[in-house]
Amino acid sequence: MKLLTLNFLTCAIKTCKTNPASFPLHPRNAELEIQEADINLPFLKNILPRLMWEEIRTIARELGLPDLPSTPPTPTDLSISTSSTAPSNPDTSLDTDEPSEAPAGEETPSQTALDLHRLLLETCIQEGILVCGSCGHEYAVKEGVANFLLPGHLV
Amino acid sequence: MAELDTQGADYEAEHVHSVYEEIASHFSSTRYKPWPIVERFLKEQSDGAIGADVGCGNGKYLAVNKNVFIVGSDRSTNLIKIAKQHEPHSTIVADNLSLPHPPGTFNFAISIAVIHHLSTPARRIEAVKAVLDIVRRPSSPGTKDGGKALIYVWALEQKNSRRGWDEGHEQDVMVPWVLKQKKEKKPKRRQGEMEGKGVVEGSEEKQDGDRTFLRYYHLYKKGELEQDIGEAGGVVLESGYEKDNWWAIATPN
Numbered sequence: 001m002k003l004l005t006l007n008f009l010t011c012a013i014k015t016c017k018t019n020p021a022s023f024p025l026h027p028r029n030a031e032l033e034i035q036e037a038d039i040n041l042p043f044l045k046n047i048l049p050r051l052m053w054e055e056i057r058t059i060a061r062e063l064g065l066p067d068l069p070s071t072p073p074t075p076t077d078l079s080i081s082t083s084s085t086a087p088s089n090p091d092t093s094l095d096t097d098e099p100s101e102a103p104a105g106e107e108t109p110s111q112t113a114l115d116l117h118r119l120l121l122e123t124c125i126q127e128g129i130l131v132c133g134s135c136g137h138e139y140a141v142k143e144g145v146a147n148f149l150l151p152g153h154l155v
Numbered sequence: 156m157a158e159l160d161t162q163g164a165d166y167e168a169e170h171v172h173s174v175y176e177e178i179a180s181h182f183s184s185t186r187y188k189p190w191p192i193v194e195r196f197l198k199e200q201s202d203g204a205i206g207a208d209v210g211c212g213n214g215k216y217l218a219v220n221k222n223v224f225i226v227g228s229d230r231s232t233n234l235i236k237i238a239k240q241h242e243p244h245s246t247i248v249a250d251n252l253s254l255p256h257p258p259g260t261f262n263f264a265i266s267i268a269v270i271h272h273l274s275t276p277a278r279r280i281e282a283v284k285a286v287l288d289i290v291r292r293p294s295s296p297g298t299k300d301g302g303k304a305l306i307y308v309w310a311l312e313q314k315n316s317r318r319g320w321d322e323g324h325e326q327d328v329m330v331p332w333v334l335k336q337k338k339e340k341k342p343k344r345r346q347g348e349m350e351g352k353g354v355v356e357g358s359e360e361k362q363d364g365d366r367t368f369l370r371y372y373h374l375y376k377k378g379e380l381e382q383d384i385g386e387a388g389g390v391v392l393e394s395g396y397e398k399d400n401w402w403a404i405a406t407p408n
Contacts, residue, residue: 005245008205008226012255023257037242043222046203121243139255145235148228148249155164155253 001146004120006059007052011132012139012148022134024055026062030128030141039117041109045075051120060119068119078113162274170329170371171272172230175212178332178368179233183213192397193267194219196305196404204262209251209286210269214238217246223263228254251282256289264290264304268400270383271308271373274327279373284387287407299390301407306384311374313399320374329369336364375401 006024016022053072060068109117130139130146137154140147175182189197193216200206202222211217211227212234218241228249229235239246249255251269266286273279283306290302314321320328381391384405394403 001247002243002245004224005226005247008207008257008260009247009255010257012249012253014253017258040222040243042202043224043243046201046222047205047224050203050205143236145232145239146247147232148247148253148255149230150250150253152164155250 001125001141001144002121003056003059003063003123003125004047005146006130007050007056007120009130009146011134011137012150013132013135013137013154016132016134016137019134022132024052024059024133025130025139026133027059027125027141028129028131028138030063031126032063033124033126033144034118034122035124037117037121039109039114041079041107041113044109044113044117045078047120048072048075048078056120065119065123073112073116078110078116079107080110081107163278166274167272167371170274170369174332174368174370175231176233178334179213179231179237181334182332183234183237186213186215189216189219190267190307190397190400192395192402193265193305193307196263196265196303197223200263205260207254207256207261207264207286207289209254209264209266209289210272211235211238211246212268214241214244214246216265216267217241217244226256251285252278254285254289258288259290259292259302261290262302264302265306266304267307268309270306270380271375272371274371274373276383280383280386283383283389283405287384287387287389287405290407292407296408297390299392299406303392304389304405305402306380306405307400307402308375308380309372310396310399310401311376312396316399322376324374326374326376328372328374330372332368332370334366334368336366377401 009025010017011022051072057068124144125141126144128141130141197216197219200220200223204223206223206225208216208225208227211229214227217225217227221243225244227238227244227246230250232248235246235248264286270279270282273282286304290304293299293301311320311324311326312322380401380403381394384391384403388408389405390408392404392406
C-alpha cells in the first residue's frame with residue numbers, strides 16, 4: 001500500500017471519525033518496500049494541494065524515514081525549467097523544434113519531486129498494522145493490502 | 156419488500172460476500188469492458204482529482220484514468236488481490252457501511268453495481284449515504300458544488316435481457332453464477348481452483364461438474380434510486396437508464 005493512501009484513510013469505526021486523533025492512522029511494525037513507478041509530474045503537482053503535510057511528516061517520522069521539511073513544497077519546486085537543461089541533453093534538441101509537443105510533458109522533475117514521488121507513490125507498506133490514535137483499533141496490512149473489515153461487535 | 160426470513164449483515168455475508176470470494180477470478184475474467192457512462196464520468200474528472208471506487212470488484216474502472224488518484228475498496232479480499240495491480244491507484248479491503256475515509260475527502264466517488272447487494276431498504280439508503288459522506292461537502296447547503304458520486308444499480312425493467320425481468324416482478328431475487336467445469340480440458344484453468352474446496356451453501360453440484368452460486372440482488376424499479384439518494388441526504392444532478400441499469404449522479408445537499 002502506497003504511503004499516499006494514508007492521506008485518505010482513517011478509522012472505519014463511525015464514532016472515531018469525528019475525533020481528530022483518528023487521523024492519520026499510525027503504521028506499526030511496518031515492512032516497507034520500494035515499488036518503482038513512472039513519475040508523473042503533472043499528477044504530483046495536482047495532488048500537492050490535497051496533501052495533509054503535517055500528517056505525512058508524522059507518518060514519515062514514525063516509519064523512520066528521513067525528515068520532511070516543515071512546509072510543503074510548492075508546484076514550482078517540483079520542476080526544473082526546460083531551457084536550462086535542454087543544452088545538456090542533445091536528444092531533446094529535436095523535440096524542442098516541435099511547438100506541438102506538450103510543454104508540461106517536457107518538464108524535468110526536480111530532486112524535490114523525485115523525493116516526493118519516492119515517498120508517496122513508491123514507498124509501500126507490505127506488512128504491518130495501522131493503528132487508530134483514537135480507539136487503538138489495529139488494522140492489518142498483508143501482502144500490501146490493508147484490511148478494514150470490522151468484527152461484528154464494532155460495526 | 157419481499158418477506159425474506161433473514162435479511163441484513165449475516166444474510167449478505169452468506170448470499171453476497173462469500174459468493175464473490177469464491178467466484179472472484181472467474182467473475183473478474185468476465186468484467187473488463189467499462190460501461191460508457193462510467194467511463195465518461197471518470198474521464199471528466201480534472202487531473203490530480205481524488206476519488207473513491209466503493210465496491211471496486213476487480214478494479215476495471217481503475218484502468219480508465221491514470222491522471223486521477225482513486226482509492227478502490229471492496230468487501231472481497233480475492234477481488235482486491237486482482238484489483239491491486241492498477242497504477243497509480245490504491246486498493247483496500249473495506250465494507251461499504253464502514254468505510255475508512257475521513258468525511259468530505261473525495262472530489263468524486265463511484266458505486267457501480269454494489270448498492271443492489273444490500274438486503275434491506277434501510278441498509279441500501281445507509282450505503283448511499285456512506286458514499287455521499289466521503290465526497291466533499293458543498294460550500295453551503297443547496298449550492299450543489301460538493302463532490303459528485305455516480306451510482307449504478309441493476310434495473311427491474313429489463314424485459315429484453317437474458318434474465319427477462321420487468322415491471323411488476325419480484326424485486327428481491329437470487330441470481331445464479333455458473334462456474335463451468337469443462338470436461339475436455341484438464342482443470343488447470345482458473346476454475347480448477349475451486350476443486351476440493353467443497354460446495355458452499357446456496358450452490359448446487361451438477362453432473363458435469365458445473366457449480367452454481369446464487370447471489371442476492373435487489374432489482375431497482377424506476378425512480379427508486381433517486382428516492383434512496385434523497386433519503387440519504389443527497390441531491391440528484393443527473394440520472395438515467397443504460398443497458399439494464401439505473402444510474403444517477405448525486406451530490407451531498
